[in-house]
Amino acid sequence: MRYVSENKALESAGTQNEKAKDESVPAVGTAEGTEAVEAIEGSSPKKKTLIVFADDLDKAIAAFTIATGAAAMGDDVTMFFTFWGLNILRRQKAVPLKKGAIERMFGALMPRGAGRLRLSKMNFFGIGAKMMNGLMKKKGVKTLPELMDLARELGVKMVACTMSMDVMGIAKEELIDGVELAGVASYLSEADEANVNLFIA
Amino acid sequence: MSVIKVGARCLQCPGPIVELHKASAKASPGDVIEIEATDPGFKKDVVAWCKKTKNELLKLDDFGDHIVAVIRKC
CATH class of the missing domain: 1.20.5 (Single alpha-helices involved in coiled-coils or other helix-helix interfaces)
Structure with missing residues (x-):
């Protein structure tokens, strides 16, 4: 009962x-x-954040197309570059710096800058990437360095992860101008404000 | 009110909406922007752009080889 x-x-x-x-x-x-x-x-401006982890040419183009597109839609965009993604932000010319042997080896083996990235598929020792760049020019698609200039012009914020810079032996002097340095807390706080967050790997 | 003509022929994504964004940033409310593009994706993109940025799409014509959109800046 x-x-x-x-x-x-x-x-x-x-x-x-x-x-x-x-x-x-x-x-x-x-x-x-x-x-x-x-x-x-x-229409209220929203924020979009992208984590760029990869340094493949195709993936970098996708990331910067989304970033510039979002900026053109009136949104605030922040791109975080970490690990291999840092290579996209490297200066094409080597900067003379004191480095350890392993760091030096990493630096030499990784692509130096947006103009030297490889394709994630069908790279064929760089021939694929060259062919892709040629096709893109012919078809009126912006090349990666052009997209990056456009992103900067539209106010896209580019942030390099300091931890991965340290691990990979990439110094601030080796990165192109206009790149901010920050850690995971900065990314997380920006991601909190964003309604879209992409991880490009 | 003025009419701003934007040529975005031969530009691929995101070229046309970037040109539209730049033109809109310079325009005053009430101005009309007429944009011409050859990217077939622009037909849908311009609708999305207008909805998102709260500008008014007055006209959208597909001529087969190019698209013309007329937008009033709000």
């Missing part, structure tokens, strides 16, 4: 909860609710 009564009590509590839920349903349809929908569809 006690069980039954307890169950009944639970049941009635349950129905009360359901009722409470039911009552809250119409509230979504009120003015507040529609405003929220409009805000999602509306």
Whole structure:
């Protein structure tokens, strides 16, 4: 008997909860609710963040196309470059710096800058990438360095991860101008404000 | 009110919307922007751009080999 009564009590509590839920349903349809929908569809500038982890030419082009596109849609865009992605931001010319043997080897083996990236597929020792660049020029597609200039012009923020810079032996002097240095907390705080966050790997 | 003509022929994505964005940034509210593009994706992109940036799409014509969009800056 006690069980039954307890169950009944639970049941009635349950129905009360359901009722409470039911009552809250119409509230979504009120003015507040529609405003929220409009805000999602509306024009208020939003933030987009991209983590660029890869240094393949094709992936970098995809990342910068999205970044410049979002900027052209009126959004704030921040791109975080980490690990291999840092190579996209390297200066094409070597900068004389004191480095350890392993760091020097890393530096020599990794592509130096946007003009020297490889394709993720069909690279054929760089011939593929050259052919792709040629085709893109012919078809009026912006090359990666052009896209990067455009991104800068449109106010896309480029941030290099200091931890991966240190691990890979890349110094600030080796990166192109206009790159900010930051850590994971900066990325996370920007990602909190963003409604789109992409990881390019 | 002035009419701003933007030529975005032979530009691939995101070229046309970038040109539109640049023209819109210079324009004043009420100005009309007429943009011509050959990228077939621009037909849908210009609708999305207008919706997102809350500008009014007055006209959108597809001539087969090129697209002309007329936008009023709001």
